[in-house]
Amino acid sequence: MTRTANYADVIAGGIGVRAxxxxxxFGDTHALKGVDLEVPVGTVLGLLGHNGAGKTTMLRILTTxxxxxxxxxxxxxxxxxxxxxxxxxxxxxxxxxxxVDGLLGVRMNLEMVGRLYHFSAAEARKRAxxxxxxxxxxxxxxxxxxxxxxxxxxxxxxxAALVAQPPVLFLDEPTTGLDPHARNELWTVLREHVxxxxxxxxxxxxxxxxxxxxxxxxxLDHGSVVARGxxxxxxxxLGGDRLVISFSDSAHVERAQPxxxxxAEGPMGVFAPxxxxxxxxxxxxxxxxxxxxxxxxxxxxRDIAHRHASLDxxxxxxxxxxxxxxA
Amino acid sequence: MSASHLISDSxxxxxxxxEHVRQLPEKLLxxxxxxxxxxxxxxxxxxxxxxxxxxNYREYLLGGILVQTIGFGIMGPAVSIANDLRDGVVDRMRTxxxxxxxxxxxxxxxxxxxxxxxxxxxxxxxxxIGWGIYSDVPHAIAGYGIVLLFAFAMIWCGTLLxxxxxxxxxxxxxxxxxxxxxxxxxxxxxxxxGYEGVLHTVAAYNPISALAAAVRxxxxxxxxxxxxxxxxxxxxxxxxxLWSIGIILFAVPTTIRxxxxxxxx
Numbered sequence: 001m002t003r004t005a006n007y008a009d010v011i012a013g014g015i016g017v018r019a020x021x022x023x024x025x026f027g028d029t030h031a032l033k034g035v036d037l038e039v040p041v042g043t044v045l046g047l048l049g050h051n052g053a054g055k056t057t058m059l060r061i062l063t064t065x066x067x068x069x070x071x072x073x074x075x076x077x078x079x080x081x082x083x084x085x086x087x088x089x090x091x092x093x094x095x096x097x098x099x100v101d102g103l104l105g106v107r108m109n110l111e112m113v114g115r116l117y118h119f120s121a122a123e124a125r126k127r128a129x130x131x132x133x134x135x136x137x138x139x140x141x142x143x144x145x146x147x148x149x150x151x152x153x154x155x156x157x158x159x160a161a162l163v164a165q166p167p168v169l170f171l172d173e174p175t176t177g178l179d180p181h182a183r184n185e186l187w188t189v190l191r192e193h194v195x196x197x198x199x200x201x202x203x204x205x206x207x208x209x210x211x212x213x214x215x216x217x218x219x220l221d222h223g224s225v226v227a228r229g230x231x232x233x234x235x236x237x238l239g240g241d242r243l244v245i246s247f248s249d250s251a252h253v254e255r256a257q258p259x260x261x262x263x264a265e266g267p268m269g270v271f272a273p274x275x276x277x278x279x280x281x282x283x284x285x286x287x288x289x290x291x292x293x294x295x296x297x298x299x300x301x302r303d304i305a306h307r308h309a310s311l312d313x314x315x316x317x318x319x320x321x322x323x324x325x326x327a
Numbered sequence: 328m329s330a331s332h333l334i335s336d337s338x339x340x341x342x343x344x345x346e347h348v349r350q351l352p353e354k355l356l357x358x359x360x361x362x363x364x365x366x367x368x369x370x371x372x373x374x375x376x377x378x379x380x381x382x383n384y385r386e387y388l389l390g391g392i393l394v395q396t397i398g399f400g401i402m403g404p405a406v407s408i409a410n411d412l413r414d415g416v417v418d419r420m421r422t423x424x425x426x427x428x429x430x431x432x433x434x435x436x437x438x439x440x441x442x443x444x445x446x447x448x449x450x451x452x453x454x455x456i457g458w459g460i461y462s463d464v465p466h467a468i469a470g471y472g473i474v475l476l477f478a479f480a481m482i483w484c485g486t487l488l489x490x491x492x493x494x495x496x497x498x499x500x501x502x503x504x505x506x507x508x509x510x511x512x513x514x515x516x517x518x519x520x521g522y523e524g525v526l527h528t529v530a531a532y533n534p535i536s537a538l539a540a541a542v543r544x545x546x547x548x549x550x551x552x553x554x555x556x557x558x559x560x561x562x563x564x565x566x567x568x569l570w571s572i573g574i575i576l577f578a579v580p581t582t583i584r585x586x587x588x589x590x591x592x
Contacts, residue, residue, distance in 0.1 A: 063422045067591075085424060093422040095415055101343060103350045115339040116425040118332060144350065 015074070016041045016168050016199025017062060022071035024057050024223075031057040033223040034071065039199055039216070041167075044190075046214030046231075047203040053220040055203035056172055062201065063093050063170050076168045076199075089117075092161035092169045099157040102146035106137060109145055110159055117164040131159040135189055151182030158189060169193065171202040175209060187212055211235070219318065226318045241283075243290065246303040247275045259297045263290060275302075333426040340420075340433025341440065344407065348441055358403065358445035362396040363452045369516055370456050379518055382549030389453040390542035391515035394535055396445055397478045398506045401485035404438045405498035408489025417590055431486065431586060438482045439475070446474060461547030470545030473564065476571045477538055483578035490585045510535050518551035519560060531557040537566040 019037040023030070032054045039045040047055045060066040062075055064084035073080045076090035093099075100109040107128050114124030132138045135155040140148065148156065154174060161169060174190070175183040190213060194200050204210055210217045211231040219227040219234070227234060245260075247253055253272045260268065260279045269278035281290075287306065294301050348354050369392075370385050379387040411417050420430050453459075460467045485502075492498045512526065513535035522530045530536055540563035543550045552560045559566040 060418075065418055065421055088422060088424040091422065093419070095419060099419055101416070103347045104343065108346070112339055112343060113423065116336060116420070116423045118335070118424070 013077070014041045015039070016043075017045070017073070017075050017201055019058075019062065019073040020071055022058065022061055022068045022073055024054075024061065024066065025069045031223050032061075032068070035218075035220070035223075035225055037201075037218060039201060041199050042194065042197045043215040044194055044200040044202065044213050046210030046217045047201065047220060048205070048207070048210055048217055049203070049220035050205065052222075054223040055220055057223075058220070059170050059172050059201070059203060063091060064088055076166075089164075090167050092164065092166035093172075094157040094161040094170075094174060095172045099160050100145050100153070102144070104145055105141070106143055106145050106148065106156060107132060107141040109156065110163060113160045113163045119164075127163055131162055134162075135159045136185070149182075151178050151185070154178055154182065154186060155189070158186060162193065166198070168199045169201070171200070173203055173205065176205065183209070207231075207235075221318065241281055241285075242307055243279045243281050243287075244303075244305040244307060245277045245279065245294075245301050246305075247277070248300060248302045250275045252299045252301075253277050255297065256294060256299050256301075259293050259299065260290070263293075333429055333432070336425040336429030337432040337436060339425075340429055341436040342433075344434060344437030345440055347407070348437075354403065355441060355445065357399055358396050358442065359448050361399070362392050362445070362449050365395070366392050366449070366452055366456060373516065377517060377521065379549050379551045380520075380553075381551065383457070385453075385457045386459070386548045387518070387543065387551060388516065389449070389458040390539045390546065390548055391513075392453075393446065393449055393474055393542055394477070394538045395506075395510040395515050396449060397442065397474060397481055397538075398510045398535060399502065400438070400442055400445070400478055400481045401488060401506060402499060402502040403441060404434065404482050404485030405489040405492070405502060406495045408434065408486050409492055409495040409498050412490070412589070413494065421590060428583075431583065434486065435479070435482055438485070439478065442475070442478045442482070446471065446478075458548070462545060466545045466547065469564075470542050473538070473541050473545065473567055473571075476575075477567065480571045480574040480578065483575060483582055487578050487582045487585065490582065490589055509533065514539050514551075514560070519556055520551065520553060528557075531560055534567070534570040536560060537563045537570065539563075541567040 015038060017037060017039040019035060022032055022035045022037075024032040035054070035058060037045065037058075047058060049055045057066065061068045062073055062080060064080050064087050067081065075087045078086040078090065080087050101112070104112065107125075110128035110131055111121075111124045114127050115121070119127060129138070129141070132141050135158060137148075137152060137155060137159070140152065145153065145156065158171070158174065161171065171190075175186055178186065187209075190200060190202075200213075202209075202213065214231055217227075217229060217231050217234055218225055243260075243263075245256065247256065250272050253270060253275055256277055257268060257270070260277065263281050263285050264279050265282045266280045268280070269276075271277070287304065290304065291301070366388060369388055374384045374388075377384050417430060421427070460470070462470075485498075488498055488501060492501065512529050513533040514530060515535060519527070519530060519536070537559045540550045540552060540560055542548075544563055550560075550563070552563075554561075
C-alpha cells in the first residue's frame with residue numbers, strides 16, 4: 001500500500017486540529033476551563049505553559065487518551081469523541097515518557113509500531129529503515145534502545161511517531177532535557193515534516209522552542225488560554241530583555257524600585273527574601289546608565305545580569321495584566 | 328477494527344514481552360532457578376526425614392514445586408503491568424490504531440509462554456533428581472493441562488494485582504507475603520499426615536494442596552493421601568478445576584473492568 005505525503009488533500013477544510021470549549025475536571029480540580037484551538041494544515045501550534053497549566057491534559061484529549069468533561073474536538077477531520085479509532089489512524093504521538101521500549105532494539109521498536117499500524121512485516125521493516133536514516137540512527141539500528149543517549153532516544157521517539165506518516169503530529173515537550181545541539185537536530189526533522197504538509201501540535205516550556213518552530217502560540221495558565229498569537233506578536237507584547245539585579249541587603253530591593261522605574265517596561269519581579277529584583281527593560285537601555293543611577297541613589301548592587309525573556313517573564317506580564325483588568 | 332487485528336496485534340505485543348525475557352533472562356529467575364533450588368534443597372534436606380506413603384519423596388516433591396512455581400507466577404505479570412503503567416507504555420499503545428484488547432491479551436500470551444518455559448525446566452530438573460511420569464500419555468497431558476489452566480488463572484490474578492498497586496516493588500512484596508505462606512501451608516512439601524489441628528484443616532482445604540495432589544495423581548506420583556482425608560484431597564482433579572475456573576471467572580472480567588477504568592481517564 002502506498003501512503004500519500006500530500007496531507008492537505010486528506011483533511012477536509014484545511015484544519016488539522018480544532019477544539020471548541022474543551023474543559024476537563026478531575027473532581028474539584030479544573031485542569032482545563034474551555035479552551036479553543038484551531039490549527040490549519042501544514043502549520044505548527046506551540047502550547048506553552050508551566051507544569052500543571054493543562055498542556056498535557058489538552059494533548060491527552062486530542063490524542064483520544066482522555067475524554068473531555070465538556071467541549072468538542074476534531075483531529076484530522078474526525079471527531080475525537082465520536083470516532084477515536086479514526087483519529088488514532090491519522091495521528092502520531094510522542095509523549096514525555098516511554099514512547100519507545102528500552103529493552104527492545106532500536107529498529108525493533110519502530111517495526112513494532114509499524115506492525116501496530118497494521119503494516120506487513122516487510123513494510124514495517126522498510127519504513128523503520130527509512131526513518132532510522134531520516135533521524136540519523138541507522139548506525140545503531142540493532143543496539144538495545146536503553147543504550148542510546150538522551151538525544152538519540154528523543155529522535156527515536158520522534159521516528160516512532162512518524163511511522164505511519166501521520167497527517168497530524170502531537171509532541172509533548174519533545175526537547176525537554178536535551179542539550180542545544182540535540183534540540184537543533186530534532187527541530188530540523190520536525191520542520192521538514194511540517195514542510196511536507198503535516199500539522200504539528202507541540203507543548204513546551206521553552207519560549208525559544210515555540211519561537212523557532214511555531215506559527216501560532218497559545219499560552220495556557222491554570223487551564224485557560226491567557227494569550228495567543230504568533231511568537232513575534234507575543235514577544236512584542238509580553239517579553240523583552242530583562243535585568244536581574246542582586247543586592248547584598250534586602251532593604252535595597254525596595255529602594256531600588258523607584259530608581260529602576262524609568263528603565264522599566266512593565267511590572268518588575270520583586271523577590272525580597274532572595275534580595276533580587278527583575279526588571280523588564282526598555283529597548284536600548286544601556287547597562288552603564290543603570291549602574292550609574294543605582295550608584296547615585298547609594299544602592300549597592302552585588303550583581304547585574306542581563307537575560308532574554310523567559311516563560312516566567314511572560315507569565316509575570318500576563319498575570320499582572322489580568323490583575324489590572326480585574327481591578 | 329477487525330478480529331484479525333486483535334490476533335495479530337496481540338501477537339506483536341506478546342513478542343515484545345518475550346523479547347524482554349530474552350534481553351533480561353533474570354526476569355524468569357523466580358520461576359526457573361528458584362524452583363530448581365527448592366527442588367534440590369528439599370530433595371536432599373527433607374528427602375530422608377519426610378516419609379511419603381507409597382513412594383519416595385522426590386517423586387512426591389515435584390508436583391508441589393510445579394504448583395508453587397505457578398503460584399509465584401503471579402509476580403511476573405504484576406510487575407510488568409505495574410512497570411508499563413508507570414512508564415506510560417500503556418498510554419502510548421492506546422494512541423495507536425491497534426485493537427484495545429490486544430495489550431492485555433498479548434501480555435497473557437507472553438506470560439503463558441514464559442510459564443511453559445519454566446514448567447519445562449522444572450520437569451527436566453525433576454527427571455535429573457529421580458522424578459518421572461508413571462501414568463500414560465493422556466493423563467500426562469491432562470496433568471500439564473491442569474497446571475497451565477492454573478497458570479492462566481494466576482496470570483490474570485497477577486495482572487489484576489499489577490493494576491491495583493502503585494509501584495512494581497509493592498507487587499513483589501505483596502506476592503511474597505501471600506504466596507509464600509499459601510504454598511507452604513499445604514501439601515506442597517509435606518504430606519497431609521504431617522499436619523495436626525488447625526493447620527491440618529488449613530492444608531486440607533488449601534487449593535494449592537488440591538492442585539499438587541491433582542498433578543501427582545495425573546502423573547502417577549504418590550499423593551500420600553489417606554483414605555479418610557478431607558473431601559478436596561480425595562477429589563483433587565475436580566477441586567483443582569473448580570478453583571481454577573472460579574478464579575478465572577472472577578479475575579478476567581474484574582481485570583478487564585479495572586484496566587479500562589485505570590487507562591481511560
